[in-house]
Amino acid sequence: xxxxxxxxxxxxxxxxxxxxxxxxxxxxxxxxxxxxxxxxxxxxxxxxxxxxxxxxxxxxxxxxxxxxxxxxxxxxxxxxxxxxxxxxxxxxxxxxxxxxxxxxxxxxxxxxxxxxxxxxxxxxxxxxxxxxxxxxxxxxxxxxxxxxxxxxxxxxxxxxxxxxxxxxxxxxxxxxxxxxxxxxxxxxxxxxxxxxxxxxxxxxxxxxxxxxxxxxxx
Amino acid sequence: xxxxxxxxxxxxxxxxxxxxxxxxxxxxxxxxxxxxxxxxxxxxxxxxxxxxxxxxxxxxxxxxxxxxxxxxxxxxxxxxxxxxxxxxxxxxxxxxxxxxxxxxxxxxxxxxxxxxxxxxxxxxxxxxxxxxxxxxxxxxxxxxxxxxxxxxxxxxxxxxxxxxxxxxxxxxxxxxxxxxxxxxxxxxxxxxxxxxxxxxxxxxxxxxxxxxxxxxxxxxxxxxxxxxxxxxxxxxxxxxxxxxxxxxxxxx
Numbered sequence: 001x002x003x004x005x006x007x008x009x010x011x012x013x014x015x016x017x018x019x020x021x022x023x024x025x026x027x028x029x030x031x032x033x034x035x036x037x038x039x040x041x042x043x044x045x046x047x048x049x050x051x052x053x054x055x056x057x058x059x060x061x062x063x064x065x066x067x068x069x070x071x072x073x074x075x076x077x078x079x080x081x082x083x084x085x086x087x088x089x090x091x092x093x094x095x096x097x098x099x100x101x102x103x104x105x106x107x108x109x110x111x112x113x114x115x116x117x118x119x120x121x122x123x124x125x126x127x128x129x130x131x132x133x134x135x136x137x138x139x140x141x142x143x144x145x146x147x148x149x150x151x152x153x154x155x156x157x158x159x160x161x162x163x164x165x166x167x168x169x170x171x172x173x174x175x176x177x178x179x180x181x182x183x184x185x186x187x188x189x190x191x192x193x194x195x196x197x198x199x200x201x202x203x204x205x206x207x208x209x210x211x212x213x214x215x216x217x218x
Numbered sequence: 219x220x221x222x223x224x225x226x227x228x229x230x231x232x233x234x235x236x237x238x239x240x241x242x243x244x245x246x247x248x249x250x251x252x253x254x255x256x257x258x259x260x261x262x263x264x265x266x267x268x269x270x271x272x273x274x275x276x277x278x279x280x281x282x283x284x285x286x287x288x289x290x291x292x293x294x295x296x297x298x299x300x301x302x303x304x305x306x307x308x309x310x311x312x313x314x315x316x317x318x319x320x321x322x323x324x325x326x327x328x329x330x331x332x333x334x335x336x337x338x339x340x341x342x343x344x345x346x347x348x349x350x351x352x353x354x355x356x357x358x359x360x361x362x363x364x365x366x367x368x369x370x371x372x373x374x375x376x377x378x379x380x381x382x383x384x385x386x387x388x389x390x391x392x393x394x395x396x397x398x399x400x401x402x403x404x405x406x407x408x409x410x411x412x413x414x415x416x417x418x419x420x421x422x423x424x425x426x427x428x429x430x431x432x433x434x435x436x437x438x439x440x441x442x443x444x445x446x447x448x449x450x451x452x453x454x455x456x457x458x459x460x461x462x463x464x465x466x467x468x469x470x
Contacts, residue, residue: 040291051302061307070428090243094240101233106226184226216254
């Protein structure tokens, strides 16, 4: 415990050392609403992301069953493989929650480790998606093949791109936590990355259920 | 530093809550997938899957993202767009997908949705309309086309038309694509392999298949040119072409 306390104190000192004495609090505090600016920004951004993915999902359903040729969803989807990647992404939401929890408790090296595990899960998920796309193209479904191909790749591709951006974000936060630039006092920066990460997970919850599972429930 | 900064000494870990939440999420996801293997519940698949997905969504947002116990302003900026997105998906689905849940009867068909017309047997793609249009090219004969093919040296015009109209389904080199156009470089044809047959197929399309009619987008001369080019492909057997579909004809 004393080791942790010493570490935390050390990191807090680093935080102070980086403080230029003024103008720093404006970065994290909204004096009107009494919430950290960065968190408000992330939540607002995630609100707009709902509309973004909502439109992609709506487009997918708009064109579902309207392809005049090409492979059908049922002919390319593999529930086994997609289930595995879904569980991995779901697990990463838990590890992300732990990264935020440990950061808020002042256990920064633990938080860094949880962040790295989360990033690894995310990278694994992206790897599964790269394999899935490669496999589908091999079967004969490309972006140009049919309405299903176009809408499916654009929708899941944008989700995969979000996961990839999330992995980079988490690695950057992990590095800042490791170097002490994000001490426990500024755990809100870990929390913000976490909000984005959980959002990417809930988008997948929707896509997995409504695009993949419903296809097999019909 | 102001009081806004987080104080780790007053923070109580939510670890046990997170572990329980993760277990619940995993169990619900397993139930979702497992559901597909219980045919007896098929009638309830859609509502059960929707309920479980909404539950998972709410648990992640409420517990992992703390929205349940966080400041009101976060709920406003996030939950409002969630409902806007749901409304958007609902309305677009209502417009477009005939079997979108229980809303099937309410959909509005788009005027220019030919593929849908085709499947529903409506409008210009109805079997009756196609039959009426399908003149069998009476002024043209197999013999005429056989002579024309024998005399043709230059396929450049046909090749250009192929790239613009046919390659997207039959592949640029004619090897065909799974689920789309057949291989045009083998010796197999589903609707006849003479130039005359090809002109007929290109002109009128094939009912109920991806092969659309080109009579409205290409001139008769252009259809002749592309048919001659396709006939010239026979027997090339390009690499990685689709397997033989239809009847085998004698090579060249």
